[in-house]
Amino acid sequence: MRPYHKYSKVYDLLLKGERNYDADCDFIESDLTRFLRSDLKPLRILDIGCGTGEHAIMLSRRGYQVTGIDVSKEMIEQAVQKAKVARVRAEFFVQDMRRLKLNQVFDCALSIFGSFTRLMDEGDYKRFYEGLHHHLRSRGLFIFDFINTDGVIPNYRDWKFKKKGNLTVIRLDSSDFQRQENLLNERHECFIIKNGKIEDHFIEIHKLKTHRMREIKGILEAYGFNLVKTVSEVVGYSKPKESFAIRVVARKRD
Numbered sequence: 209m210r211p212y213h214k215y216s217k218v219y220d221l222l223l224k225g226e227r228n229y230d231a232d233c234d235f236i237e238s239d240l241t242r243f244l245r246s247d248l249k250p251l252r253i254l255d256i257g258c259g260t261g262e263h264a265i266m267l268s269r270r271g272y273q274v275t276g277i278d279v280s281k282e283m284i285e286q287a288v289q290k291a292k293v294a295r296v297r298a299e300f301f302v303q304d305m306r307r308l309k310l311n312q313v314f315d316c317a318l319s320i321f322g323s324f325t326r327l328m329d330e331g332d333y334k335r336f337y338e339g340l341h342h343h344l345r346s347r348g349l350f351i352f353d354f355i356n357t358d359g360v361i362p363n364y365r366d367w368k369f370k371k372k373g374n375l376t377v378i379r380l381d382s383s384d385f386q387r388q389e390n391l392l393n394e395r396h397e398c399f400i401i402k403n404g405k406i407e408d409h410f411i412e413i414h415k416l417k418t419h420r421m422r423e424i425k426g427i428l429e430a431y432g433f434n435l436v437k438t439v440s441e442v443v444g445y446s447k448p449k450e451s452f453a454i455r456v457v458a459r460k461r462d
């Protein structure tokens with residue numbers, strides 16, 4: 209089964225209380241103010257790998273003009289539905305980040321909470337960064353996070369239990385880390401329980417590429433970006449001794 213297929217229906221519930229999207233949007237907004245020094249709201253934001261649209265919807269509420277893309281049709285369906293309920297104007301499209309095609313230029317692009325880690329090799333970087341370059345205005349910002357190779361806990365095990373009304377979701381997590389390839393394989397086994405009965409059971413496998421800061425710097429430089437800022441305590445990620453996730457603010461060169 210494709211990742212985020214059935215998972216899309218329980219994604220928000222599983223992350224409830226685990227991630228603080230509001231605080232994350234504060235963080236993004238402070239960088240927009242600081243580095244774009246612009247009071248020309250609405251700034252145009254592209255949210256790459258937007259998932260169920262939490263950042264996109266919150267940023268739209270704050271007055272930004274937001275477009276979200278995601279490769280998962282099911283995640284985009286959730287985002288569209290939520291935007292309708294929230295009565296915001298954010299637009300959403302099913303699109304692969306390695307083949308960006310929007311008839312717009314943006315002031316800022318985001319790739320938050322793991323979307324960037326789905327790029328696996330040089331070919332992926334090339335396709336992604338060429339598209340990004342094309343869709344960002346000169347000196348536009350790219351804000352993203354990556355998984356830090358030195359912060360990965362090998363053979364991680366955990367579980368989550370979330371409840372809402374008559375719905376319960378249990379997720380059993382395990383991962384293995386192929387250090388040679390910098391490849392983190394995450395396995396999430398999900399049980400959906402309704403009115404006390406198991407209604408569904410499925411397994412999500414996510415393959416995530418990890419990096420070190422110097423590799424990220426090299427990739428950014430190669431594709432026409434300058435590193436502006438890094439933050440090693442990203443809101444909403446667990447924080448082992450070395451930061452697991454690192455947030456980067458980069459700027460497209462003139």
Ligand SMILES: C[S@@+](CC[C@H](N)C(=O)[O-])C[C@H]1O[C@@H](n2cnc3c(N)ncnc32)[C@H](O)[C@@H]1O
Pocket residue numbers: 212256257258259260261262263277278279280283303304305306319320321322323326
């Ligand atoms: C962990 S979710 C993060 C979603 C959202 N940014 C958030 O913070 O909640 C990662 C998202 O990246 C998307 N994704 C993975 N590969 C992608 C690709 N090649 N192009 C676009 N989106 C992708 C997935 O479908 C998923 O919705």
